[in-house]
Amino acid sequence: MTEATLWSRLLRPVLLTLVALFFLFPIFWVFLMSFQTNEQILRIPPSLFFSPTLDNYWGLVSGKLVTAAGTLELPFMRNLWNSVVLSTGAVLLSLLLGVPAAYAFARFKFRLGEDIAFTLLSFRFAPPLLVLLPLNLYFQTLGLNDTYIGLIWVYQLITLPLILWIVRGYFEDISPDVEHAYRVDGHGWLKTFLKISIPLARPGIAAAALLSFIFAWNNFVFALILGSSSIQPVTVGALAFVTASGIQYGQIAAAVVLSILPTLTLALYAQRYLVEGLSLGAVKG
């Protein structure tokens, strides 16, 4: 038996399992926790064996947090919905603005083009806390505080640069001659963009959209400062589990599982789509 086959047959699966365990164990543990009561979670030593309960999930869905000190109203489902609205809205707006911009940056040389592209990227460098205070003041004056529109606008700081720069790279990889061939066939510029450039860059656009969706979904600090409970996403909503009578670990775990679900399904779906897009051989004619 050669070294290569020994490596691929034995060592690799073992190492892969180790890595997978290392990264997935916390999620697995949280998943188990979501079916346990607070007492079961906090017992020492911890155990893998327990009688599962759906109370945590029921509490979240019904919006009532039952603690030792009494029943609390908990708008978790509302938070989840807010997350969906904010993230989807932000990504859609970014796609609408970012994809044509990325195309322009990739195809045309214009004055200050590189500077503008870099400025947009630099939004990612600035610490959010730096801009939050002035933003808060502006938003209060403009009446954007505590509105979906206001938050989606601020989320552009996260999603727009990401989409712009990833998609730009994809557009640059597409030979302009494919577009030229289409234009010589008698089609206008806009139609070429919609029918040739965008479909060819679709894997890139999908990847960028997915990535920016995850970033938007996970954002905490913008929503914490600029929104009240009516529009706050799950990341901020989870703070409510820290109650006067203790931290509700079981419900936090159930909330984590529920809030992971949308991004996870989206990722799984988009991954299949990405592979398909790439295997069609897009980019290079």
Added chain:
Amino acid sequence: MAALELDRVSKIYGSRGQHGLRAVDAVSMAIKDGEIIGLLGSSGCGKTSTLRMIAGFESVTEGEIRLGGKVVNQLPPARRNVAMAFEGYALYPPLTVRDNIAFSLLRDKRSKAEVETKVQEIAELLAITDLLGRYPPTISGGQAQRTSLARALVRQADLYLLDEPMSQLEPQLRAILRARIKDFLIQRRMTTVFVTHDQTEALALADRIAVMEAGVLQQFATPQALKDRPANLFVASFIGEPPMNIFAARIAREGGSLRLTALTEDGADAFSLSLPGAETGGQLATTLGGRSTVRLGIRPHLVEVGASGELAGTVISNQWLGDQTHIGVELGGATLIAVADGALAAPVQSAVRLALPIEALHLFDADTGVALMHGLEVATPGVQAA
């Protein structure tokens, strides 16, 4: 089909007025309806820029392009009704080879059967029938190139632009397809401009060839005229394989005739020829004017190798190429390449005699490189010849 005119067309990259790069410099050409034109030149000579200006992908900095009598400078590519085959193929990756070819036909709302017939016809012409169901990423470069060529030729356009249409094909296939494509273009009277750096392709396919260098049109003439009457030193040395022998030469007048002495690279006398003054009368002398130096060009194919030759030299190389022999001969310190048909028994270091018939000689101005004489014929100035 339509006639195409380029009227002092220039392309300047970078900002106008400042030190922009002049990629194409005042190129003028009048291409007749149904004519096949080759743009020939080395890389970066401006031939592709010229083609792209005609197609409309590059703006025209100066001058006018007229297609069918109409100025098209400001017209977008979509409205020029030209077909183009791209050097990088530019096939639509998600479509099969068949759909790639049929793409523009389907848009014209033709019947399915008619489109299929046309696609079959062009696919057979270019030997890609068995590829029709494949996708572009799965076929080779040569196959992709033929597909891209088919996509352009299948269209009903006023003008066909082909950028390096056969660069990726293997030599045998290239020779076959060249002949087929030429027939196809002639039969349908398709006005065609193609770009190539391969002179064999240009000579074989084109009715007229435009030789370009450094953005300037050097000569625009038939293949025969380019060979027999090159307008300047560049064309003379660019066209022909092996290239023309070029020497610096000194002219001396001896009574009624002229004596031409070719020089070595160091300026020493290499060999001399006497030009018959009587035959040309005063014409030769008039053309040469007061010049005492010229450049002498000698076509290798016209050098006569044999015992009767007036010049004696030594063979320094002998290459047998299958149906002709290229021999390098040293003549008084200068090296001359001669081509003989068939195998030539002239081993290296052996003595050989050469004759240089007057038709083999071309004289060029020593400074400008402009042609003065082709054999005994006085060169006509200008780049355009019918």
